[in-house]
Amino acid sequence: MKRYCLALDLIDDQQLIAEYEVYHKEIWPEIRDSITTSGIVDMEIYRFSNRLLMIMEVNDEFSFQNKGAMDADNEKVQEWETLMWKYQQAVPGAKPGEKWVLMDKIFELNK
Numbered sequence: 001m002k003r004y005c006l007a008l009d010l011i012d013d014q015q016l017i018a019e020y021e022v023y024h025k026e027i028w029p030e031i032r033d034s035i036t037t038s039g040i041v042d043m044e045i046y047r048f049s050n051r052l053l054m055i056m057e058v059n060d061e062f063s064f065q066n067k068g069a070m071d072a073d074n075e076k077v078q079e080w081e082t083l084m085w086k087y088q089q090a091v092p093g094a095k096p097g098e099k100w101v102l103m104d105k106i107f108e109l110n111k
Contacts, residue, residue: 002058006100009089010050017050020087030076038067054100
């Protein structure tokens with residue numbers, strides 16, 4: 001099993017941040033299905049101010065390339081992503097159109 005950490009910023013507006021959190025209290029069933037069928041075993045999102053940190057635990061079959069292809073073919077995921085982009089903005093240094101960006105691990109206590 002692998003773990004990935006990704007970062008994304010929200011638009012720095014308290015009302016929009018509150019709305020974003022409401023959507024994530026109970027995500028659409030189709031979104032949950034798209035996450036789990038791609039090989040993501042667990043996912044957590046943390047927030048500080050308008051910065052988000054996502055931690056994903058994935059199985060050995062998971063790949064970002066396959067997840068991206070699955071999402072591109074899923075109308076409900078595309079609807080969700082379009083809706084979420086109302087609240088999100090790329091972190092500094094992200095490539096054009098890139099949302100969540102992989103973070104580099106720089107420390108591990110038990111390694």
